[in-house]
Every structure is written in structure tokens, then in C-alpha cells.
Amino acid sequence: MSHLPISPAAPAAPAAQSTSEEASRATWGSRLGFVLAAAGSAVGLGAVWKFPYVVGQHGGGAFLAVYLACVLTLGVALLLAEMTIGRLTGQSITTALRMLSGRGWAWVGRVATFNAFAILSFYVVVGGWTVAYLLRALTGTVLTHDTATLVSEFSAFTANPVASLTSMGAFLGLTALIVAAGVQKGIERAGKWLMPALFLLMLMLIARALTLPGAMAGVAWFLTPDFSVISGGTLLEALGLAFFSLSLGAGMIVVYGSYLPKDARLAGSAVWVATLATLACFLAGLMILPAVFAFGVAPNAGPGLTFITMPAIFAQMPFGHIVAVAFFLLLLFAALTSSVSLFEPVTAFLIDEYQWRRSTAVIAVLVGTFLFGAPAALSFGVWSDVRLFDRTIFDLMDYVTINLLMPAGGLCVAFFVGARIWPKARAVLEGSRAQWFVPLWRVLLLVLTPVAIFGVWYHSL
Numbered sequence: 001m002s003h004l005p006i007s008p009a010a011p012a013a014p015a016a017q018s019t020s021e022e023a024s025r026a027t028w029g030s031r032l033g034f035v036l037a038a039a040g041s042a043v044g045l046g047a048v049w050k051f052p053y054v055v056g057q058h059g060g061g062a063f064l065a066v067y068l069a070c071v072l073t074l075g076v077a078l079l080l081a082e083m084t085i086g087r088l089t090g091q092s093i094t095t096a097l098r099m100l101s102g103r104g105w106a107w108v109g110r111v112a113t114f115n116a117f118a119i120l121s122f123y124v125v126v127g128g129w130t131v132a133y134l135l136r137a138l139t140g141t142v143l144t145h146d147t148a149t150l151v152s153e154f155s156a157f158t159a160n161p162v163a164s165l166t167s168m169g170a171f172l173g174l175t176a177l178i179v180a181a182g183v184q185k186g187i188e189r190a191g192k193w194l195m196p197a198l199f200l201l202m203l204m205l206i207a208r209a210l211t212l213p214g215a216m217a218g219v220a221w222f223l224t225p226d227f228s229v230i231s232g233g234t235l236l237e238a239l240g241l242a243f244f245s246l247s248l249g250a251g252m253i254v255v256y257g258s259y260l261p262k263d264a265r266l267a268g269s270a271v272w273v274a275t276l277a278t279l280a281c282f283l284a285g286l287m288i289l290p291a292v293f294a295f296g297v298a299p300n301a302g303p304g305l306t307f308i309t310m311p312a313i314f315a316q317m318p319f320g321h322i323v324a325v326a327f328f329l330l331l332l333f334a335a336l337t338s339s340v341s342l343f344e345p346v347t348a349f350l351i352d353e354y355q356w357r358r359s360t361a362v363i364a365v366l367v368g369t370f371l372f373g374a375p376a377a378l379s380f381g382v383w384s385d386v387r388l389f390d391r392t393i394f395d396l397m398d399y400v401t402i403n404l405l406m407p408a409g410g411l412c413v414a415f416f417v418g419a420r421i422w423p424k425a426r427a428v429l430e431g432s433r434a435q436w437f438v439p440l441w442r443v444l445l446l447v448l449t450p451v452a453i454f455g456v457w458y459h460s461l
């Protein structure tokens, strides 16, 4: 079972320990299992919550085009790079970088792990919203097509400190439970039917959304790029969202890649993960933006967009009550498979680096995330006036982690794989059918990635 080509004496994988008696590192049950687990991490609130509202704020089709360009180039190259690091070492990112290249690089791993922690801290705020909306769907209180009511209810809920902290705590607790139980079996199994179910439900909801009167204006707005609206800020958001929706730049894919069996086809897996994540974003856009236009909601309404438009769609459907429950349940599961993938690398870091027991590490991450996330939750209400650089605490955490730290992590990984360990990285793809991609991969890592990231930063900061 063990596949530690570099150092057989390296500490065993944390996630594997809870399920296996032997000290060797477990692997995914199959390549499909890995692809689904990685896609389960990628497909989450980023697609269904963040993508539609960011498209809404940044002018529709043009944003979609830039986003797609980022995913297809940098996105695929960096997914493959992170998988390669994991596959070569069988370790989480900090340990992996030190093993391959010494102490200095371990700091990159530490920063990436901190970034996962910081993202988790605001991710659980929105995760809490899905818990609360699931309860409202169950009781039926959310079903109204009066969007003004939905807007004011959303603001009242997020502004209420007790309600938002409790639901955030519930979501965080669920995440910690899954991680404590050992993620592998659970995540691998859950991915196999939850993801298809989410996609099917989205298709059904798209059908309803598209037949609303006035919906076609939203479709046209989403699919017709108007490049004149693109600013430096738009490019930065599209780049950041590409990283976020693929779970890149925070060492996450390294950890999942470290469980890959030796014979796995990496390039194919990277393309699959990117395709599923992009498809989820695209479907979410088609589901929400037409409804935004049909109901006359402002497209730039911000983080509440999904929670305001979806209930209005449910209210106008046969069996809307059941559909609402199914939707928020699937959204909750999608969010959990993603938050687990943010929680796990931080836990793995504490175990790998400091030899903490798994249970201690889980409790530490749980408490730390709650304390770090609480200000973000409160910034929708009692602390909404606390502003730094003209942003609320939540917005600031979102901006710094997604638009600055994730691309920075990506830059380091690109240089590391494309230059520092290139012979080893290339060897990993030996024998694969994707030979033609190898030189292109290196160009993407060493030329396009730095040019795009520095270019976008230069234009927007």
C-alpha cells in the first residue's frame, strides 16, 4: 500500500491513520475516487455562492471569459503541479517541500497552510448560512417570491450575532466531526453520489429559471462578453476566483495528491477536476443570473445573491418546498466536502510538523477557526462599521486570501515544479499519454503563470 518513493521512514499520513492499523499511507480506492474527492473539494460555495455574485458585480460575460481563460491555462497547470508534489512525496505541503528542497521552502508551505486556515475561517460563515437556510426551507418560512422580503430577511439574519455565530458553529462542528472521523472513506464515498445529485438538481432548477418571464435578458448578459467593462479589478477577481474554485494555492491538492496510487494518470485527473469545477460554476451562473433579471434584483447585490434569488425560484415551482430542502441540503454537502478539504491540511500540518495527536489537532483547529471566523461573521451586523482599506472584516479576509495569498502560493508552486524539481516532476509524467503536454506544461508554469499573476497584480493594486 505504501507509496513513498522518497523516504520510507517519513511519518505516516494523518488522514490514513484513523482508518488503517498499519503505519503505511492509504491510497484512494480508485482514480475515480481521487477525481471525485478533489472535485468535491473544488465544487462548493465557490461555484454556487461566490461565482454568481462576483459575475454579477463584474459585468457578466466578459468576466466569464476571463475566468475560463485562467482555469484552462494556469488552473490546469497548477493543479497538475500540486498533484505532482503530493505524488512525489506522499506528504502534506510543508513536509513535502522540505523533503524535496530544504528548510527555506518549508516556509512557503507554512504560509499556504495558514492561508487554508484563513479561508476556512470565513468559509464557515457562509457554510453557516446554508445550515440556517436549510432549516428555513424545512419549516417553509423561506418560500416567498417577494424579493424585497427575502433581501431584508437575509440582512436581518446575517446581522443577528446569535443567529450567525450559532449557525457558523454548527457548520464548523460538522466539518470537525468529519475530519476527526478520518476523511478518506467518507469523502470518497460521498463524492460518488452527491456531486451527480447536485448537478442534476441544478439542471432542473436551470430549466425553471430559464422559463421565468424576463430570464433571457440574464442569459444574454451572462453569455455575451462585453470586454469594455473589464478593469484591473475584474482581472484580479477572475484570477482569484479561478484559484479559489479549483482549491489551488493553499496546499490542498498536494494533500489529496499524496494519497494517489502510483499508476494514477495525473494529467487526466487534473483536466477532469478543472472541468467539473468549471461546469459547476457555469451551471450556477445559468441558474441564478437569469432569475436575478427576472425578479429585478440588482446583479451587484453581493454575497446574498444566491440566498435571495433561489427561494424566489422555489416559491414559483411545483413541489417548491421539497425542492428547496433538496437544494440547501445538497449545497450544505457540497460546502462540507470543501470545508473538510480546508480543515484537513491544517490538521495534517499540526500532526506532521509537531506530532500532535489527531484529536488534539482537530480541537485546536476547531477553536482557532471559531475565534478567527467570529469577527468575519459579526462584520455583517454589529461590526459592520469596522473597516480597513474601505472593506469590512469579511471582505478583507476574502480579498487578502483569495486575491493575494492564493496567487502567491500558485507562483511559488509553479516555480518550484517548473524549475526547482523539474527533472523529478517530468519523470512523474513519464509513460503517460500526455507527453505532448510536458513542454507546454513547463511554459505555462514558468512563463504564463508569472506573467499573468504579476500582470494582474500590477494592473489592480
Ligand code: TRP
Pocket (backbone or CB within 6 Å): 041, 042, 043, 044, 045, 046, 047, 116, 119, 243, 244, 245, 246, 247, 248, 249, 250, 252, 338, 339, 341, 342
Ligand atoms: N474550492 C472550494 C469552493 O469553491 C473552496 C476550497 C476548498 C478551497 N478547499 C480549498 C479554496 C483549498 C482554496 C484552497 O467552494
